[in-house]
Amino acid sequence: MNLFNPYYYAVKLRNWLYDRGILKSYALDVPVVCVGNLSVGGSGKTSLVRFISNALSEKFHVAVLLRGYKRKTKGLLVASYRGEVKAGWEEVGDEAYMLSKVLKNSSVLVCEDRVLGGNFAIKELEAEVIILDDGFQHRRLKPDLSIVLLKEGDLKDRLLPFGRLREPLSALKRADAVVLSYQDVKEWDLTLEKPVFKLYRTNWRIVSxxxxxxxxxxxxFVAFSALGDNGQFFQTLVKLGIKVEKFLSFPDHYHYKNFVLKKEKLYLTTLKDFFKLKPSENLFYLDFDLRVDGLLGFIINNIRAGSSAGRATDS
Incomplete structure (x- = not known):
């Protein structure tokens, strides 16, 4: 089917240009850890960024760099500095705002130009490690470590616009490690010639x-979400035995402008969606912890290896 898909040839040409140095990639003066995926949303990427940021922030000043998808602003904007929130969700986007609310020791910023944003984080925020959120396809900023999340459904999916894949599975050759998502829903495995880790969501809790x-x-509850894959959220509620009278599914990054909570109902949503609504005594969110055995040690070892080998900026 790829033979008849113009998107396939556009992706292939772009990667070819970067692979051969015709389009330039730029390195930064501190380690850059890229967390990305192959599909359009719904892989647990933001949760993994949260997990990695919290762990690394015990030793480093971490700056999380995002594009700021569907925000109402443009250019570089600091969402938070060392846990102090500096902007609203409409200014920086829902994912950046959520991270700025939950990451207490890290900084979060948005910028379409990731090279510009990364250099700002280093020079102005004194970041020691950059986490590039959703940066696997953003090849202009060169990562020191690329971690790609993969859903089991990605293995049988197709490229845009016929499916949800942004790149074919062959793009995994650029990854340094692959994380297999949603093992708590269904355990599955994949053998690759690189490190493979498994992501489990644990310690589920409903928070007021x-x-x-x-x-x-x-x-x-009335359950609702606006994710890349709402089905994962609803499937999780069923598995946890949470009573739901109605499921409401909205497009990814939905703004909720006309969404009204009925006083007689209890509402349950995701952390990302929760922060876009005004706090209410009948509004709750589902939270959890992550377990990805071996991943943090792999990241830290690679960061140390990269630092000891010295760094050079490609210009």
Whole structure:
């Protein structure tokens, strides 16, 4: 089918130009860890960025760099500095705002020009490690380590516009490590000639607007989300035995401008969606921890190896 897909040839040409140095990639003066995927959303990327950022921030000042998808602004904007929120979600985008709210020791910034944003983070924010969120296809900024999340469904999916893949599976050759998502929903495996890690979501909890963990046994919710793959969220609620009277599915990055909470109902959503709504006593979000055995050690070892080998900026 790729033979009849113009998008396939555009992706192939772009990668060919970067592989041969015709289009330039630029390195930064600190380690850059890229966290990306092959499909259009729904792979757990933002959760993994949160997981890695929290771990690395114990030793480094981490700056998370995003494009700021569907924000109302342009250019470079600091979403948070060392945990202090500097902008609203409409200014920096919902993912950047969510990360700025939950990452207490890291900085978060958005910029369409990732090279510009990365250099700003180093010079002005004194970042020691850059985490490039959703940067696997953004090849202008050269990562020191590329981590790609993969869903089991990606193995049988097709390229845009016929499917949800942004690149074919062969693009995994550029990755330094692959993380197999949603093992808690269904365990699956994949053998590759590079490190492969498995992502489990654990310690599920329902949290109220004031940050308290609540017991859901006697509660029934209206569940809603606006993710790249809403089905994963709804499937998780069913598996956890959370009572849901109605599921509401919205497009990814939905703005919720005309969404009204009925006082007599209880609402349950994701962390990203929760922060786009005004706090309410009948609004809750589902949160969790991640377990990815071996990944953090792999990242830290590679960061140290890259630092000891010296760094040079490609200009």
């Amino acid at each position: 607007a004031d940050g308290k963990i609540v017991d859901h046994k006697d509660k029934t």
